Amino acid sequence: MKPHLMIAALLAAGPALAQTPELTVYTYDSFVSDWGPGPAVKEAFEAECGCTLNLVGAGDGAALLGRLRLEGARSEADIVLGLDTGLISAALETGLFMAHTIDADLDLPLEWNDPLFLPYDWGYFAFVGNRGAAQPADFRELAASDLSIVIQDPRSSTPGLGLLMWVKSAYGDEAAAIWEGLADNIVTVTPGWSEAYGLFLEGEADLVLSYTTSPAYHMIAEEDDSKVALPFREGHYMQIEVAGKLAATDQPELADQFLRFMISDAFQAIIPTTNWMYPAVMPEAGLPKAFSTLIQPEKAILAPIDQADALRDLALDEWLRALSR
Amino acid sequence: MAARPFPLRRAAFSDALGWVAVALVSGFILFPLLAVFWRAGGASLPGPADWSALRFTVLQSVLSAFFSIALAVPVARALARRQFAGRGLMITLLGAPFILPVIVGVLGLLAVFGRSGIVNQAMAWVGLPPVQIYGLHGVVLAHVFFNLPLATRILLQGWQSIPAERFRLAASLGFGPRDVFHLLEWPMLRATLPGVAMVVFAICLSSFAVALTLGGGPRATTVELAIYQAFRFDFDLGRAAVLAVIQIALVTLAAMLALRFSLLDGFGRGLDRIPRRWEAETWPLRLLDIVTLALVALFLMLPLGAVIWRGLAGLEGLPPPVWRAAAVSIVMALVSTVLAVGLALALAHLARRWRGIEAVGLLGIAASPLVIGTGIFLLLNPLSDPSRWAFAVTALVNAMAALPFALRVLAPALRDLEKDFGPLADSLGMRGAARLRWLILPRLRRPLGFSAGLAATLSMGDLGVIALFADPERATLPLQILRLMGAYRMDAAAGAALVLLSLSLGLFWLFDRGGRRDADA
Helix, strand or coil, X not given: CCHHHHHHHHCCCCCCCCCCCEEEEEECHHHHCCCCCXXXXXXXXXXXXXXXXXXXXXXXXXXXXXXXXXHHHHCCCCEEEEEECCCHHHHHHCCCEECCCCCCCCCCCCCCCCCCEEEEEEEEEEEEEECCCCCCCCHHHHHHCCCCEEEECCCCCHHHHHHHHHHHHHHHHHHHHHHHXXXXXXXXXXXXXXXXXXXXXXXXXXXXXXXXXHHHHHHHXXXXXXXXXXXXXXXXXXXXEEEXXXXXXXXXXXXXXXXXXXXXXXXXXXXXXXXXXXXXXXXXXXXXXXXXXCCCCCCEECCCHHHHHHHXXXXXXXXXXXXXX | CCCCCCCHHHCHHHXXXXXXXXXXXXXXXXXXXXXXXXXXXXXXXXXXXXXXXXXXXXXXXXXXXXXXXXHHHHHHHHHHHCCCCCHHHHHHXXXXXXHCCHHHHHHHHHHHHCCCCHHHHHHHHCCCCCCCCCCHHHHHHHHHHHHHHHHHHHHHHHHHCCCHHHHHHHHHCCCCHHHHHHHHHHHXXXXXXXXXXXXXXXXXXXXXXXXXXXXXXXXXXXXXXXHHHHHHCCCCHHHHHHHHHHHHHHHHHHHHHHHHHCCCCCCCCCCCCCCCCHHHCCHHHHHHHHHHHHHHHHHHHHHHHHHHHHHHHHHCCCCHHHHHHHHHHHHHHHHHHHHHHHHHHHHHHHHCCCCCHHHHHHHHHHCCHHHHHHHHHHHHCCCCCHHHHHHHHHHHHHHHHHHHHHHHHHHHHHHHHHHHHHHHHHHCCCCHHHHHHHHHHHHCHHHHHHHHHHHHHHHHHCHHHHHHCCCHHHCCHHHHHHHHHHCCCXXXXXXXXXXXXXXXXXXXXXXXXXXXXXXXX
């Protein structure tokens, strides 16, 4: 993502005056785009709430939080949707969120009982490559191979940060050594996911850091089963995307209604083929068929939320040192 | 040079307009910057990583500016002294690289220089080891790709400002190429080159995606990324603002150096004949120009060809939002163009006496878009919903970004014009609207058309600026391209990029053509 998008973000549309009650949801830009879940979500929720749903796109998750911090308690937002597990502790610190009242039965690989933030989808990070090519089974094998990889910068990209946390959580003190081993495999480090994935599709690298669900896009939208995600022995780092209710909301009931809707079938069924992530609650109709061919990691990794920040700063230092040489 | 070419008595109204433009441009950058400092509660100092980012940024900007102008000189000279079929098309296509969204341009470059690109396939075919594009040289290569055409076009304007009569005189005096260079071309280059270098340096200083993507890793961290990190990771607005101030200081310094080194000495006016270059009509020089043009055409057109080729495949079945966005982008570009050219004209008027004014025009590309955008947000937010201002703010930001280019073209042109025709117009008592109508607009038509074309394409294509203030209802084309890529739809994104490229070139052609209806330049 570009810095500019973040501002895109900052100044993007807000609520307009209207008679019907209005709910303003801040989210990331790709959620509101014509190819994201936004349009379908808006239609489905407005059909049941008798209200207007304003989806305001604001860059990516980190930009979203940045905008919220700039606005503080004066924010027009009632709900913020699209923070991920790496941002939750920073979001908590703002003190802008309040507990939701939803009692959810979630289908996550991990126990979830955060009182403030409610997940709506999740996924695993993974290296994605072409079927039939060499497939290292963990980071050490990858580092020892001569496969080229393209990754994202953790300072500007969520997946990039995910990889940083993945290596740190799996290897602890040895993480720096892993990065030194990977240094000669890394073709380049891009500012965001799109650039990296574009480079991979152009044949610039054998593998790209993406999600285990990425091959599903190619199967469903392009009828192309040549892309595969590589299962890693260490387990796979998770991204859980959450929404939270703002304490200063003037529509607390409507906000709760939206959160309930968010984990209902109508919303959850939209997620797999628009956000290309796993729904937080399995829709009744199940997942599209292509999802059953995806790899299922044996082990899900996620840094504890209260330790994520400290771990991140340490891991970033190691990453910079290992790759700056 | 006359002692006082600009009589003081005509100063009043047009000067006032000039100062309004100065206030508008500097206010548009400085107030948001102050707002960020105010919100941060003061400055905070950059860390060691930020300083090394600064060193890398300056290094790559200096190299990029140097190579861009070093290559632009022979190319512009070849274009200036040769007539050939397809010359007009080549000049128009020269506008293409710098309007491409960065990532689209980078993918085009990679199709040529990348791991599986044309160059490496050729290397493998003759049995040589592959070349690696990722690193400092890749960053500079990409910046030259984006900026060489721009530098060439501005220099070409410089060549065209030398009256045909001078070359005729030179020929009748039996001047060889060396004499023509020393007596005609070098003085023009001394007046033009530093300014062009300064603009390229300023653009590269805030480079973000190119530097990171082709830099190969965190070694290639730029100041803009450091600002990004300060904002995202640490929410340290004070540090972000200090880094933005450093960017501005660097560009100001570069501008002062450039203005100091650019000697001004006009050529006087001619009768606007198309120059015939007797001294260059020798076979070695002809060959040199042919080789130069062929090489630069290959360097620029192969990646562009890749962009077009990829785009054609994705053009079919482009989703309707892409076409909607194209319409938004065109309107946006037109509004920004009017603003940019108006501001540039007002500033160029003042710059005849206070040359430092030209540095004001650079502010728009010197300051970090992230910091300025944040500042504008902070200023608007208490007053009104910032999204309502999205269109106006975007148009203004675009105009600011296009301003230095329009100014680079208009300032020397207006200076020469007033020097050559000012006294006559004064003696005829031609002032205000009459002067604009009968002297300035007709005589400046070519640079005006060119600068309007530049401004239009820049506002159309500069993703950085356009994406700043996106409005979900009225997304611009570059933002839609990015969204398509973010949604795995790389083919559709390539198709949309081709639409963007065609529309921008179309706009450029219309303006530029309008400016030189009468002359085959």
